[in-house]
Amino acid sequence: MSNESSGPNDQQYMEQDRILRVSDFKSFIYLFRFVKPFFHIYLAALLLLGVSSLTMMYSARVLGELVEDVLVAGIKTHAWSLVTMILFLESLAILSAWMGRRLMASGGSSSILDIRRAIFAHIHQLPISYYDRQPEGRTVTRMTHDIEGIEQFFSLSLGRILGASIIFVSSIAAMLITNWSIGLWVILSILPAVGMNLATKGRIRTINRDMSRFNSACNSKLSEYLGGLPLIRSFGLERWSTEKYQGNLNQHLTSVLRANSFYSWSRPLTNFLTYLPLLLLFFLGGKGILVGTFTIGPFVAFLRYCERFAHPIALLTREIHVIQQAFTSAERVTTFLSEQQEDDTLGPNGKLTTRLNGQVTFNNLSMGYNDQTPVLKGVSFKIGAGEKIGIVGRTGSGKTTTVALLSRLYPFQLGDILFDQTPIAQFKREALRDQIGMVSQEVVIFHGTLQENLLCGLHLKEGDLFQACQTSGLGRVMKEKELEFESEILEGGANLSAGQKQLVALTRVLIRQPAILVLDEATANIDPYYEGIIQDAVLRVMEGRTCLIIAHRLNTLNICDRIFVFSHGELVESGTTDELTKLDGYFSKLCALGL
Structure with a gap:
């Protein structure tokens, strides 16, 4: 990054x-x-x-x-x-x-x-x-x-x-x-x-x-x-x-x-x-x-x-x-x-461990990985609790950096990030990250059992785990493929398909019940069979949560309440799909290129 x-x-x-x-x-x-x-x-x-x-x-x-x-x-x-x-x-x-x-x-x-x-x-x-x-x-x-x-x-x-x-x-x-x-x-x-x-x-x-x-x-x-x-x-x-x-x-x-x-x-x-x-x-x-x-x-x-x-x-x-x-x-x-x-790099850890409602605010935020090259320049926006936001832009526009800052993975030089009107620095990093679920295209799978990959150290009743799998769609795949919770998963998920890995990642996030969900085009490069299952699962997982979706395809934006358009580290446009289409600005150019 x-x-x-x-x-x-x-x-x-x-x-x-x-x-x-x-x-x-x-x-x-x-x-x-x-x-x-x-x-x-x-x-x-x-x-x-x-x-x-x-x-x-x-x-x-x-x-x-x-x-x-x-x-x-x-x-x-x-x-x-x-x-x-x-x-x-x-x-x-x-x-x-x-x-x-x-x-x-x-x-x-x-x-x-x-x-x-x-x-x-x-x-x-x-x-x-x-x-x-x-x-x-x-x-x-x-x-x-x-x-x-x-x-x-x-x-x-x-x-x-x-x-x-x-x-x-x-x-x-x-x-x-x-x-x-x-x-x-x-x-x-x-x-x-x-x-x-x-x-x-x-x-x-x-x-x-x-x-x-x-x-x-x-x-x-x-x-x-x-x-x-x-x-x-x-x-x-x-x-x-x-x-x-x-x-x-x-x-x-x-x-x-x-x-x-x-x-x-x-x-x-x-x-x-x-x-x-x-x-x-x-x-x-x-x-x-x-x-x-x-x-x-x-x-x-x-x-x-x-x-x-x-x-x-x-x-x-x-x-x-x-x-x-x-x-x-x-x-x-x-x-x-x-x-x-x-x-040392992010400053002292905060103390707040309160449950997030899901409201996110960026106040004139500027950030760079080094002193010479700014990645984000004066970005400001406000996301309401439970709102679904699509984020679009060319490669290197600042999309991934923006969502990475939510988990306080990197320091920023100017501005601030607020959750429910509280500065991010006041939250304990571990508690904050536990409430932000991230599902990317590159899913990390460890060698071990399926249950170990889903829980990752958490203690959950088998009934609750089974219910989470049913909600995410993984239960359906487990039944079809005769997978069990004790089934061995090879390093990197070598014995799982790309779609199965995504379902594991979604279930892993769902188990933690995050207040904020970040999706990096979870259905990209997935075969049609699993794409339908994952799309249905994503809709169920998104219910009642603030969601930020990094979109690479136009149809992904249909489920978003608003769209943020990034270019060269700046938020250049924001609004609904209809508003941005009528504006006929940078978003329209991206749509013409297929995003």
Whole structure:
């Protein structure tokens, strides 16, 4: 519906700019609010990982004592007790680490579930204008690919990284206590590996951003082509669509190959630098043993400390891709969750939930989807309760925008809309929309049963539902086609005809008993059999309701009390069919063209 001129590529880069503005730790700090409800789980996991780290360090010390006393000094009186102690400590360390990571994964899964819920709730709170300018596939990517990137970090990597970090700190303390001079040199020797990780962090972030961006573009294009598959098949556009999609795939493939090329040299180099502390330990420790300033027992313990000291850096090298992918995904999810909601674009939600009588007034209303292009210009009219209004005009004249504003789907810049002499802003949006029934040519049908598609969450007695179907004409079709309320309806109503879909839409609206009914030529492109049924159903549904009918055919106007004629966003004529015909103005020109 939006008339914005920015194309998909422009929107893609606009979104990328917004992502860059919320980068680094701000995005992850924002997402860590989903950790708070499960803080006790994370705390318990950290304590268990701490226990695992301490027992590892103490096990290394006992191993040093075993080597020093038994192998060097030949004292074997307490050898078995030391061996038993080592086995116990190592088992305790493994068990504690397993329990800690399990708890961390549990907390991570719970946090991810809350993030998914927050994103889904946010989808319902975004204004319609957001979906006008954003491809459907991009939103799907937020719910799938980006969430999976964060989930992998929370559920798997976070536990490993925190556990390794605790071991890293513990091993530093253990080495400095055992021999501060050798320990200091060993600690300093890890700096090249740390520097390498820090130096490549930005490049990895850029690589992951590119892969995520092109993956999102692929999903958007795929979603677009799946939606247009009937057109592609009927026009023989398979080769054209494949070539277009292949272009997106090539961009994504290029970004993946660029990432693999970068990792092919950066990871081996970082792994080599990670083992510098061990090489330095063998040199300094061996020299100390030769000159008598260092003994075998402490050297063995130091060797275990050093292995565990280097392990977190090696782990970081392996996990940095996951970490950076998580940061990239967090940036994109944060960007999505920070999108303006309806309250931001439409203003505060009203409080009135009163039943509408059906009187509608437009007071000098002007509206545009952007600041440059006005869609409606100073439109004013008044519709009485129960009045039937036909709306006609060429494509782009403002018909659809006018009826969309009734449900407060878009903001307007000037003027006001009143229901029963009350400004639209004072009504609660949900209550207002519940009283405005809209039936368009494009009927939305969900996968599920017929009853689920009719009720959409409402609770209605089966007798009342049956009566609504009889009134709308759907009951007649159900009997002829042997459809039942529990009959399965495929996605998009693939097993229903166009006429059957329209009857479902009419029944769905009738069940809600709206005060105002909006019809967008419900019988357009319908076969003659269903056209008659739908026309009769429309007349019954319209009884006692204010109706606005967007007409594309002349015979539709016969049931209207008045006709509004739109041209270039302005209401240029209004009156009965006879009045407008006598006027011989723009309406007559439209009639000559068949509307």
